[in-house]
Amino acid sequence: MATKYLKKLLFFFLLMLFSSAGIAQEQPNIVFYITDDQSQRDAGIYGAEVVETPNMDRLAARGMTFNRAFIASPACAPSRAALLTGLMPARNGAEANHTYPDPDIPLLTEKLQENGYEVIAFGKVAHGPMNEKSNFDYYEPVPKRGDLSGKVEEYLEENPSDSPRLILVGDHRPHVLWTEKMEYDPENVDLPDYFIDTGETREHRARYYTDISGMDRELGEVMDLAQDRFGDNLLFLFSSDHGGQWPFAKWNLYEAGIKVPVIAAWPGHIEEGSRTNAMVSWIDIFPTLLDLTGGSIPGDLDGRSFAPVLKGETDSHRDHIFTTHSGDGKFNVYPIRSVRTDRYKYILNLLPDHYHSNHSDINRYDGAGEYWHSWEKAAKENPEAEAIYNKYFERPKEEFYDLQEDPTEQNNLIDSGQHQEIISDLRERLQQWMEEQGDRKLIYNAPYPACGPKPTRAMINE
Template identity: 35%
Template sequence: MRLTLLTGLLLSLLGSGFVGFIQQPPAAAKPNVIIVMADDLDSRQLSCYGGRNLRTTHIDALAAEGLKFNHIYASEAMCVPTRASLFTGLYPVRHGSFQNHKPVYNDLKSVGHYLADLGYRVGLTGKDHSTKPKTVFPFEIVSGFEPNCVAATDDYTLDGVKEYMTRDSKPYCLFVMSINPHTPWTVGDTTEFDADKLVLPSYCVDTKLTRRQFVKYLAEVRRLDNQVGDITRLLKETGQDKNTIVIFLGEQGAQFPGAKWNLYDAGQKSSMLVRWPGTVKPRTQTDALVQYEDITPTLIDLAGGKPVAGLDGKSFLPVLRGQSQQARDFTYGIHNNIPEGNPYPIRSIRDTRYKLILNLTPDSEYYNRFMMNASAQRRDGNSVWFSWIDRAESDPQAKRITDRFVKRPAVEFYDTQTDPSEFRNLANDSTQQNRIRHYRQKLEAWMKQQGDTGAALDITYAKKPD
């Protein structure tokens, strides 16, 4: 009798809809993802990465609320290859954009496909390099941020971004691609900075022109920081901050000699901050080694997808979850100098401490048309290079920096832990020869696996029609 009564009571409760105590909780919604990417950022200017020239308040807030990566590298320190690697999960030789402004191959898939297959909307606002062809990069282009990186202004509005974020309940991944601090360094408030008090990067020669230009550069870093603040405030205002992963990326280094368009750390070494409420511990940092090619596989992983066969990158989701301190053993670098200068192919490999650079045409001199104007009539232009050359006539350190930039040995090997500026080449150090051989074998094996023919790759290619 009692059993019958209990059964009846249970059925009655079920029929009335009172089932909360036996229902399974609903599955957690997939997280949204906002990726804010800088353009030509010297990441060591960020105060959360040790910069002393300005306090990057809003970027620092992401570091305080999330995980800071100390070892993230661009495989090619220029805009188009880096972005193509970010979107495809492939190294430059395999995605085809292994020279600046060289298009990717037409038969590829990208993050736009992979996340759409997992139920995401995938959008992009701002700098639109590496968004063509649409068959490879099926982004929804969102209005708001300036798409042209050499525009004299970077006026932006958040209206389109807000509409995209709040359109429906479907999860989204939005790339916010700032054009700061890319040249021409014409936006931002320069009055914040005193040129005479700046702490210049070690790769720079200290001249008045360098300091004047660096003030303009820092003003755009401030502008970038404010944009990050606007995006994070918008997330909070719309109530999406709790279920949105925010990733900040620094891209490659600044357009000063020795940084961008090179394989020194001033060009290759980047920054990444990840805020993921409830998953990533605040105020943490990691020495896990990652590259831009690893980001798309990680996005696929956190969205619940399976690894995509054939990608060069690998997911570092275990690092984000605090389950691992390691992601990969080595990162690799490639530089092809055409169309920005003469043929000057370079390759590199590094771990968290040691770095090997191979200059494949060491008998040539390095030249870059944006920083080393060929015409003496342009000595008074924006380029700081000739002020460095003039200083080198009387300053041994300036001569060392300029000589190192133009004339390079076949092999460079650095201990970046004791020599972060990469000024002491250990290629002929007898105690390093076994290590150099090991790194060289790894690098050459990677080149072979990629189909990288080395110097033969740095040539002029026929333009592909739009």
């Protein structure tokens, strides 16, 4: 009887062992390609008319494109910290740019490692010293416009493994300084209607587009490499950490700053050529990866899995998107908070009596903000240019936009009588969320009063 019982026990043990092995084999290899400073609108799949991104478009044809994907904060360090922790800036400790999560907060990549994944990273994945401190199984910095695909291929050739892999590929493009090359004719580039149209602006835009196309070619090489290496057992994800370094984009909570591309492809699991209007945040990405790979998701995260969206089970995820910005050294001392629904956005500027200013208007470098000299000149000569110029520097305490009727957020409806009930609701929701987050509305460095001079590089260097 005992022998018979032991045989049954052994049978069930072997069955469980083989079942576990089968589950492990089904875990997909994951490649996550991250660009640096790319607004959603600057990609063909999102309707760009000039800049060409054939490989982003090719990836979209293989999987799902998210129309409403957002970051947590429009600056590199807090955005990437939110991605890797699944927590918003006030909770993970990385609020201002060049600040990092509290060291006792675990990264979600470690949860994937616990689930059997080898996590390797190339280029700008986290921010600054956080790359080396992120406990990746392997990390290699790659310079801007470096050979990312070559580095990935070399590593995979030299380090065979039976474990599933998460490969994080961080392209520095199209972060400034933009390339000196111009694959696009400045006369033919398209500018947002809230830009001051100058020759210098067009030249910089052509250089920005050239960097995007260069990045897209690198993306294509990594896509082909991953396809050859992993076949259909591959989940390929593409996104950007926030909008480009342009006026009203990076360091702002307007759509051009917080709305980013997100594309995901996984043969046999995600419908090819599909699109979704589900609102998702960067804090949701790693909980989703944990969910898709059978890992445990910590219960205290701000992020939550949108795996049901990827599987085509639903076309909704979040009702509200919250975003924050707290500053970037002495260049950018203008904290902002916002809440967005599928149609409306409410913005709270914490220092309305001070100038909004950032790197682009202060660091007027060739390949970055040099075009600002032409904006300043145009503002002195043209009333329409002057209005754009002043709107950039001076903001009201509250802003409210109907994104369906006004997608570029040009008509502030904060005093609109017909919208006061919605405004009141969003104002209260934002305040309640800030309290729940423990947001102390910290001011980093000294702000620039609107009654004084606008900040300059000379002032900052004093």
